[in-house]
Amino acid sequence: MKTTIQAVKGTRDFYPEQMAFRNWLYSSIRKVSESFGYQEYEGPILEKIELYAAKSGEELVKEQAFVFPDRGGDLITLRPELTPTLARMIAQRQNELVIPLRWWSFGPFFRYERPQKGRAREFFQWNIDLIGASSTDADAELIAVCASFFQQIGLSPIQVGIFVNDRRLMDSQLAAIGIQGELKQATFRLIDRRDKMSPEDWDDYALSSGISTAQLGALKDMLGNPDLWQKSEHLKRVFAILEAMGVREYAVFDPQVIRGLDYYTGTVFEARDRSKGGRAILGGGHYDNLVEDVGGESLPGVGFAMGDMMIAVIMEKYGVLPRLSTAPAEVLVTVFDDESLVDAFAISAAVRRAGIAVICYPESAKLPKQLKYADRIGARFALICGPDEKKAGVVTIKDLAKRTQQTVARDRLGAELQKMLLAQS
RNA sequence: GUGGCUGUAGCUCAAUGGCAGAGCACUUGACUGUGGAUCAAGGGGUUGUGGGUUCGACCCCCAUCAGCCACCCCA
Structure with a gap:
């Protein structure tokens, strides 16, 4: 290691x-x-x-x-x-x-x-x-x-x-059975530990703290009374x-x-x-x-x-933890080849201006690799702009969940993605 | 501060004191414009660290560090 x-x-x-x-x-x-x-x-x-x-x-x-x-x-x-x-x-x-x-x-x-x-x-x-x-x-x-x-x-x-x-309720109730001053502090500590000890051990602990048998009985009655608050x-x-x-x-x-x-x-x-x-x-x-x-x-x-x-x-x-998205961006822009890298960054910037979180793949790589990456980071859409799209002035939007895709004019890309994100959420 | 359990590949875990392994993940390829599948190949390790016992230690012993859990405490 x-x-x-x-x-x-x-x-x-x-x-x-x-x-x-x-x-x-x-x-x-x-x-x-x-x-x-x-x-x-x-x-x-x-x-x-x-x-x-x-x-x-x-x-x-x-x-x-x-x-x-x-x-x-x-x-x-x-x-x-x-x-x-x-x-x-x-x-x-x-x-x-x-x-x-x-x-x-x-x-x-x-x-x-x-x-x-x-x-x-x-x-x-x-x-x-x-x-x-x-x-x-x-x-x-x-x-x-x-x-x-x-x-x-x-x-x-x-x-x-x-x-x-x-x-204050506890103070007055304890005072009524003669527990005050230092004994009260010890009794508070005692009460605090009741659930952590066996009943027998707790009784012993109580008596060794200086509480009398009569006081112990009264104390147990107090602690067992769910209506004590009415006082x-x-x-x-x-x-x-x-x-x-x-x-x-x-x-x-x-x-x-x-x-x-x-x-x-x-x-x-x-x-x-x-x-x-x-x-x-x-x-x-x-x-x-x-x-x-x-x-x-x-x-x-x-x-x-x-x-x-x-x-x-x-x-x-209780199973109420929220399911939180860890996707860093909703859109991934793929890079077709070295020549189109600059163009891919331009597309990313345009989408970003539409207020959408977008990641541009930082180098040219095989398309399957980039799409797999888009999956792994949890993106909802992948954009593809190769020679065909470029010639036609469009971009392919691939919906990764639905496994569908469509082409959109470059100047309508941001608006179209906004619409699609809204429809999905 | 006290006690119990556990540390082996990136992750989850195997391995009678006798050659350190599997699954998942990763990389590459099957597949030069389309992802969650399949198949094949590959890279990955001073077994937490330091000592000891032994012909030989992942395995047994001691120490130490870390994690988990229970005490203590809970501002």
């Missing part, structure tokens, strides 16, 4: 086929985001490490971020998430931005992790946030954006769900709004959804495959102190983030 330089671990090469999917995903995300009035933004890929030290967990920066010194000795990080950048951008122009604001972004992120299914070291992520509105309606809107996205890409409420909870005015209103927006079917109350430990302060939600053991596709929630943490005034917000890999895994599982 030839020695080729290996790609960096955990990175992916986007050949045109994969690039087509990435761009399709990007455009689907754009469509949904913009339909809700969100504006696209982007930050730098490189950030100072201090930006993350201010807010993110220690582990994120120390263990799972790419960090390196620049030539001046500053520690630079390849961004592992966008939220701190968003907070910085808002804090910098807090007084001139029109609040509330709705922003979205789609770009590359980096985490130094062991690659596995649905996870790599370089990945793309959709971030979408509504900043400056603390009402329930804002939380509901983000969940609706998420539901609309699933609709847009063809995932039904039977296949995926958005599991919703409220930190939260906030969640009742969220679900009512989702109902009114016609996307209630996607949303499910789930008291086991906690999300990261310190980040969110209100509504939290994550989307998952509905079938058993389904992993999270995206996650988000309501936060209060984001902008303040990087030196701005306090501003509440709600948002979520979705990686490009898990969503592709789910779409493949």
Whole structure:
């Protein structure tokens, strides 16, 4: 085997086929985001490490971020998430931005992790946030954006769900059974792991965390109560709004959804495959102190983030991946012989002026070879202009799918191809 | 960071410790103005890398790198 330089671990090469999917995903995300009035933004890929030290967990920066010194000795990080950048951008122009604001972004992120299914070291992520509105309606809107996205890409409420909870509801319910302070943090962690452990192990883990047997029983009742949300005015209103927006079917109350430990302060939600053991596709929630943490005034917000890999895994599982054309051009101009090469380029230019993507075979070669090439690249038409056509002032248009052909006057070529492409699509 | 499985032609994969192969793809020809078919011929390899065991290693052992998968974690 030839020695080729290996790609960096955990990175992916986007050949045109994969690039087509990435761009399709990007455009689907754009469509949904913009339909809700969100504006696209982007930050730098490189950030100072201090930006993350201010807010993110220690582990994120120390263990799972790419960090390196620049030539001046500053520690630079390849961004592992966008939220701190968003907070910085808002804090910098807090007084001139029109609040509330709705922003979205789609770009590359980096985490130094062991690659596995649905996870790599370089990945793309959709971030979408509504900043400056603390009402329930804002939380509901983000969940609706998420539901609309699933609709847009063809995932039904039977296949995926958005599991919703409220930190404040959990706080009050836990406080009612005497779980507060440090014990609450331990309990959140405990709840988060319930589905990953056997019931027996989970019980042991709970008791060793400092929870009493009575509290454990009460906690199990809480987590097993699908109507617990009725005790939260906030969640009742969220679900009512989702109902009114016609996307209630996607949303499910789930008291086991906690999300990261310190980040969110209100509504939290994550989307998952509905079938058993389904992993999270995206996650988000309501936060209060984001902008303040990087030196701005306090501003509440709600948002979520979705990686490009898990969503592709789910779409493949349910057979809703789009069939995307990888044809670089719709028309291929063949080159009859060396003498007609220049003429073939002239024909190509004429067709291109008609707004049609066209490739000119770059050298004279046998016709069968060129037609085969036209097939392989997925072109719909091949043009032939040999001595016969040239003498008559025409060009032969060959329809590769129908296996038919016709001749057209040179000056009508562009218009005729436009008509034929329109008729086929 | 922990564990399991796998690395052989461009791709998918064979080969009891004894001459490295097949299918697909590619190139050329059958076919000097017509493509997805057929037939024939041909080019392609330091078996991921480095050591070790052996008369002899794709095969066994060790290390390392990479891929896949499950943990950890999930911002």
